[in-house]
Amino acid sequence: MKIYFASDQHFGAPSPELSFPREQKFVQWLDIIKKDADAIFLLGDLFDFWFEYQTVVPKGFVRVLGKLAEIRDAGIPIYFFVGNHDLWMSDYFQKELNIPVYHDNQEFTFNGKTFLIGHGDGKGPGDMGYKRMKKVFTNPFSKWLFRWLHPDIGVKLAQYLSVKNKLISGAEDVKYLGEDNEWLVQYCKRKLATKHYDFFVFGHRHLPLEIELTKETKYINLGDWIGYFTYGVFNGTDFDLKKFEP
């Protein structure tokens, strides 16, 4: 059994031109893993910005979208979790690619092992500013307002803000803070207190992490496809974090 996981590609940022080699590398990876993948999980922030209008989606990303279509059409299940950068994804992936889109963490069982899977944003204690912002962003009225901006204005503005605020913001974001300060670790521990899981798999941290919470439970953070090019693979028993080196 081979189940693959990747997250935080942030395609489109910091500019389409600079994002393009990363896109090509990702497509190359998909081409390799499709040979033995039983399923593929994409855990969010595939796009640095995404918005679906009633009849229109943003330009770009055709190689990635085409590759996902090809793999899905070949019968390999793909699961998509929205990240905080593509939380406005609606039903385009479901309708066009036959890929289900999840907006919150989801439990899965593979080969008797239980997983809790998601992007990982806004979970655990703290991060109140972000949680407030997410409420505004996911509010139907703000979404409705944004929809009526012309896309040449709306998408450009969103791209500008997205790149300015977040991506490749330097080293401070990507240091391991220690178990007591990693809020995803805190979140996993809280979840574990109520129920057993074998694996917690998240993205969002842009930092590859493999942490043994207990002897039976591991928390994995997938890193990113900006600087790390890391991915996860579950072989039916164990979960490994690997680096893609073409």
Ligand SMILES: [Mn+2]
């Ligand atoms: Mn991200």
